[in-house]
Amino acid sequence: MSNLIEFNDVWKTYKMGEEEVNALAGLDLTLKEGSFTAVMGPSGSGKSTFLHIAGILDMPTEGTFRIKGKDTSRLSSKEQAHLRRNEIGFVFQRFNLMPQLTALENVMLPMIDEDLEKAKKLMDRMGLAGKYNKRPGQLSGGEQQRVVISRALINDPSIVLADEPTGELDSKNADAIMQILQDLNKKDGVTIVVVTHNRESAEFADAIIEMKDGKIIS
Ligand SMILES: Nc1ncnc2c1ncn2[C@@H]1O[C@H](COP(=O)(O)OP(=O)(O)OP(=O)(O)O)[C@@H](O)[C@H]1O
Numbered sequence: 001m002s003n004l005i006e007f008n009d010v011w012k013t014y015k016m017g018e019e020e021v022n023a024l025a026g027l028d029l030t031l032k033e034g035s036f037t038a039v040m041g042p043s044g045s046g047k048s049t050f051l052h053i054a055g056i057l058d059m060p061t062e063g064t065f066r067i068k069g070k071d072t073s074r075l076s077s078k079e080q081a082h083l084r085r086n087e088i089g090f091v092f093q094r095f096n097l098m099p100q101l102t103a104l105e106n107v108m109l110p111m112i113d114e115d116l117e118k119a120k121k122l123m124d125r126m127g128l129a130g131k132y133n134k135r136p137g138q139l140s141g142g143e144q145q146r147v148v149i150s151r152a153l154i155n156d157p158s159i160v161l162a163d164e165p166t167g168e169l170d171s172k173n174a175d176a177i178m179q180i181l182q183d184l185n186k187k188d189g190v191t192i193v194v195v196t197h198n199r200e201s202a203e204f205a206d207a208i209i210e211m212k213d214g215k216i217i218s
Pocket residue numbers: 014015016021022023041042043044045046047048049050
């Protein structure tokens with residue numbers, strides 16, 4: 001399988017007044033198409049920063065990040081947006097559901113080619129049949145998370161990036177979410193990167209990466 005994403009000596013430095021924080025400090029990592037990777041590590045070790053760069057939501061301060069062989073820092077903002085929309089599905093807290101929209105409307109929000117039947121089919125597959133017209137506030141935490149995953153998949157991304165998708169769920173719902181991600185990986189060949197604090201969730205992946213101080217330690 002070919003390389004889908006490549007981090008080459010990536011540094012991400014935040015300036016806070018006089019102080020500098022190296023959220024990433026020389027990260028090297030290559031992920032192949034069709035891989036399923038869990039990322040673990042203590043709070044502040046750079047896991048979310050890593051996912052933001054992988055999702056082209058942020059740029060390295062130094063080093064190169066490539067997706068499908070393209071150095072993202074050399075792309076125009078339009079090309080970056082195109083990649084984000086067409087290739088990447090996000091399961092991030094910062095992309096929360098819109099409370100005033102129904103579950104179905106939330107799923108269809110980023111849809112490029114509007115297709116009601118496709119959206120419903122996807123929700124059915126996620127175990128959300130009959131929940132189309134509920135608003136997020138009327139759904140359980142596990143159901144909301146499955147709406148978020150449906151929305152992430154609506155444009156058939158080649159990669160799904162998930163930041164603690166099971167963080168607020170009990171272990172039964174957490175396992176159900178991880179099972180969905182595993183199915184997507186095994187049956188549809190979607191490349192998956194999931195950040196988690198939960199060892200049990202991480203075990204669903206084929207490889208576990210441990211981060212510390214902005215680097216991969218194993
Ligand atoms: N926008 C920002 N401005 C300044 N510092 C930041 C910013 N984002 C992250 N940091 C710092 O970079 C480091 C890595 O943060 P990051 O959010 O990537 O950690 P994390 O591994 O995701 O932690 P957690 O498990 O708590 O979510 C931390 O020291 C954090 O305070």
